[in-house]
Amino acid sequence: MTLSKIWVLAEASDGKVATTTLEILTKVRELATTVEAIYAGGDADAIAAQLGEYGASKVYTTGDLAGALPGVPVANAIAALVEGGNAPDAIVAATSYVGRDIAGRLSAKLDRTVITNNVDLEVDGDKLVTTEPVFGGSTNVKTTFTAAGPHLVLVRPKSFAPESAGGAAAAVETIAVPDSGKSGGAVITNRHVEEREGPSLDEAAIVVSGGRGLGEAASYVMVEDLAKLLAAAPGASRAIVDAGWVPYSYQVGQTGKVVKPTVYIAAGISGATQHMVGMKGSKNIIAINKDAEAPIFSVSDLGIVGDVHKILPQLIEALKAR
Amino acid sequence: MNVVVCVKQIPDPADPGALDPTTKTLKRDGKLILDESDSYGVEMALQLVTAAGGGEVTLVSMAPNGEVSGLRTALAMGAAKAILVSDDALAGTDALGTAKVLAKAIARVEGADLVLTATESSDGYTGTVPEQIAGLLDLPSVTFAKQIEINGSTLKVQRQTEDGFDDVECPMPALVSVTAGVVEPRYPSFKGIMAAKSKPVDTLTVADLGLDGQVGWAGAGQQIVAIEEAPARESGEVIEDDGTAFEKIVAFLDNLKVL
Numbered sequence: 001m002t003l004s005k006i007w008v009l010a011e012a013s014d015g016k017v018a019t020t021t022l023e024i025l026t027k028v029r030e031l032a033t034t035v036e037a038i039y040a041g042g043d044a045d046a047i048a049a050q051l052g053e054y055g056a057s058k059v060y061t062t063g064d065l066a067g068a069l070p071g072v073p074v075a076n077a078i079a080a081l082v083e084g085g086n087a088p089d090a091i092v093a094a095t096s097y098v099g100r101d102i103a104g105r106l107s108a109k110l111d112r113t114v115i116t117n118n119v120d121l122e123v124d125g126d127k128l129v130t131t132e133p134v135f136g137g138s139t140n141v142k143t144t145f146t147a148a149g150p151h152l153v154l155v156r157p158k159s160f161a162p163e164s165a166g167g168a169a170a171a172v173e174t175i176a177v178p179d180s181g182k183s184g185g186a187v188i189t190n191r192h193v194e195e196r197e198g199p200s201l202d203e204a205a206i207v208v209s210g211g212r213g214l215g216e217a218a219s220y221v222m223v224e225d226l227a228k229l230l231a232a233a234p235g236a237s238r239a240i241v242d243a244g245w246v247p248y249s250y251q252v253g254q255t256g257k258v259v260k261p262t263v264y265i266a267a268g269i270s271g272a273t274q275h276m277v278g279m280k281g282s283k284n285i286i287a288i289n290k291d292a293e294a295p296i297f298s299v300s301d302l303g304i305v306g307d308v309h310k311i312l313p314q315l316i317e318a319l320k321a322r
Numbered sequence: 323m324n325v326v327v328c329v330k331q332i333p334d335p336a337d338p339g340a341l342d343p344t345t346k347t348l349k350r351d352g353k354l355i356l357d358e359s360d361s362y363g364v365e366m367a368l369q370l371v372t373a374a375g376g377g378e379v380t381l382v383s384m385a386p387n388g389e390v391s392g393l394r395t396a397l398a399m400g401a402a403k404a405i406l407v408s409d410d411a412l413a414g415t416d417a418l419g420t421a422k423v424l425a426k427a428i429a430r431v432e433g434a435d436l437v438l439t440a441t442e443s444s445d446g447y448t449g450t451v452p453e454q455i456a457g458l459l460d461l462p463s464v465t466f467a468k469q470i471e472i473n474g475s476t477l478k479v480q481r482q483t484e485d486g487f488d489d490v491e492c493p494m495p496a497l498v499s500v501t502a503g504v505v506e507p508r509y510p511s512f513k514g515i516m517a518a519k520s521k522p523v524d525t526l527t528v529a530d531l532g533l534d535g536q537v538g539w540a541g542a543g544q545q546i547v548a549i550e551e552a553p554a555r556e557s558g559e560v561i562e563d564d565g566t567a568f569e570k571i572v573a574f575l576d577n578l579k580v581l
Contacts, residue, residue: 069463069464069481069490071453071463071465072462072463075457095449096484097465097466097482097483097484100449100450100453100465101453101463101465103450103453104449104450104451104452104453104454104456104457105453105454105456105457107417107418107450107453107454107457108418108421108453108454108455108456108457108458109457111418112418112543113416113417113418113542113543113544114417114418114448114450115544116417116447116448116449116450117447117448117449124547129547133552134341137552138551138552138554139341139549139550139551139552140549140550140551140552141341141346141546141548141549142546142547142548142549142550143544143545143546143547144544144545144547145543145544145545146542146543146544146545147543154450181460182460182462182493183456183457183460183461183462183463184462185462185492185493185496186462186463186464186490186491186492186496187490187491187492188481188488188489188490189489189490189491190488190489191483191486191488191489192486192487192488192489193485193486194485194486194487205580206580230575230580230581238502241502242358242502244506248468248482248501248502249482249484249485249486254447255441255442255447255449255502262578262580263575263578263580265571272335273335274335274444280555284574284578286571286574288567292560292562297557297560298555298557299555299557300557300558300560301557301558301559301574302558302559302570302571302574303557303558303559303560303561304560304561304563304567304570304571305560305561305562305563306562306563306567307563310563310565311563311567311568311571314568315568315571315572318568318569318572319572319581322581
């Protein structure tokens with residue numbers, strides 16, 4: 001059985017569709033006869049070809065939001081479409097800043113529950129069934145919806161491999177954005193892009209992350225040096241992000257980025273469930289931790305029980321010498 | 323400047339517990355503590371009230387069994403009072419139901435200029451409750467704030483984004499979710515701990531909020547159909563560093579042809 005229609009909340013930057021959107025499109029086109037995208041931005045024409053290639057027959061666009069934070073106006077625009085009789089069986093978005101804001105607002109607006117943090121979707125009969133990992137990924141919980149649709153679902157990045165379906169460009173249809181009144185009052189006045197050297201956490205083939213075992217903020221430089229030598233992205237556990245050693249954008253885990261690199265090196269990270277969810281899918285994991293009982297060793301391919309302050313400098317010197 | 327902070331009392335993350343085999347929800351029968359993620363919102367609220375030169379911080383929480391230990395921690399930090407919604411009828415409540423309860427409780431606080439939440443709880447981490455509350459209360463909102471300043475009746479917020487941060491302006495009253503690490507949560511002083519014992523905690527039921535039948539199992543729009551063990555990741559060799567373990571790492575990376 002398949003559903004008749006699913007909407008995917010599309011995200012894009014610089015005229016390129018986000019990888020997470022392509023992942024979701026790839027999955028949901030197996031689950032529904034019709035897949036359509038919703039997009040908030042002034043450049044829907046530029047991304048229509050790519051959305052179509054991955055399975056969306058149409059893209060509804062709100063147009064440029066003139067700096068408004070998208071949660072309220074986009075949720076209101078989607079709700080107007082749904083209330084106008086054009087309701088899909090499900091609306092799927094990525095667990096992203098934008099996705100969570102819009103899904104949360106839409107949930108309140110439509111009085112529909114939203115199931116979050118999913119890593120898989122399937123259809124059982126006429127029902128969507130979602131899979132969410134809990135306890136650091138050791139257990140999967142499958143959930144279905146009991147009330148009327150449209151059913152709201154958030155999917156974690158990197159849950160599916162994006163594959164082109166070779167579809168024709170999506171038709172672009174502009175939709176009305178109802179006046180949001182005072183609730184739509186949040187406006188972006190300036191954007192700041194933090195320059196990061198080297199590859200991004202999402203795309204790097206190697207990720208080197210540091211944790212509390214580094215002892216102090218100054219020691220994080222070892223993680224950065226090692227990352228540079230390996231053309232890797234530096235990452236971090238929540239503990240040292242909370243401690244203010246590195247920005248939130250470095251965080252790998254349930255509340256940060258999900259990474260699946262070829263090699264993940266965890267330096268001084270014990271492996272709290274919150275961290276494991278974000279990196280357990282890596283192809284190879286190297287862990288260095290002084291506590292032999294640390295949970296990180298239960299998922300590592302190579303585990304070193306030892307002091308990061310000794311091993312990282314040795315490793316850096318050895319790599320420099322090559 | 324009156325600030326409401328939503329706080330969650332959760333099982334100690336060091337002992338994350340288990341799923342109840344019958345109800346398929348997280349067991350919350352042990353002692354609960356203040357979610358560390360919420361301590362940042364409490365600290366931020368206290369700092370904003372101090373900067374404004376007046377006002378108070380009110381806590382709002384939903385927890386089973388009249389649990390107040392996490393609330394006492396936040397009261398000891400300096401919050402003035404708390405509203406606790408505790409009712410057996412709340413078992414099984416989903417994220418939207420939780421937002422309905424918290425929104426009704428927040429609406430009881432008179433003259434609130436700002437509602438603060440964490441971006442997500444450390445145990446359920448749906449991350450949708452802040453926007454759901456804002457939607458139900460028809461408030462403007464800014465999520466993922468890493469810094470908040472007040473300028474008259476306008477909030478100036480630095481909001482975390484994928485590749486940096488945005489400056490966002492938002493009229494008050496409003497709801498803001500704050501990321502962990504925005505401020506350094508204070509440790510309660512001995513005086514604070516003693517004072518917290520006598521600070522008012524108003525305990526309410528679902529009926530008090532007029533939400534009968536809309537929350538708990540009855541109101542949840544979702545149902546768990548299966549709980550499965552995820553395939554375990556095989557672990558490999560674990561060695562003790564004898565001074566040459568770095569060579570093992572180099573060899574491992576060499577073998578993968580990533581150097």
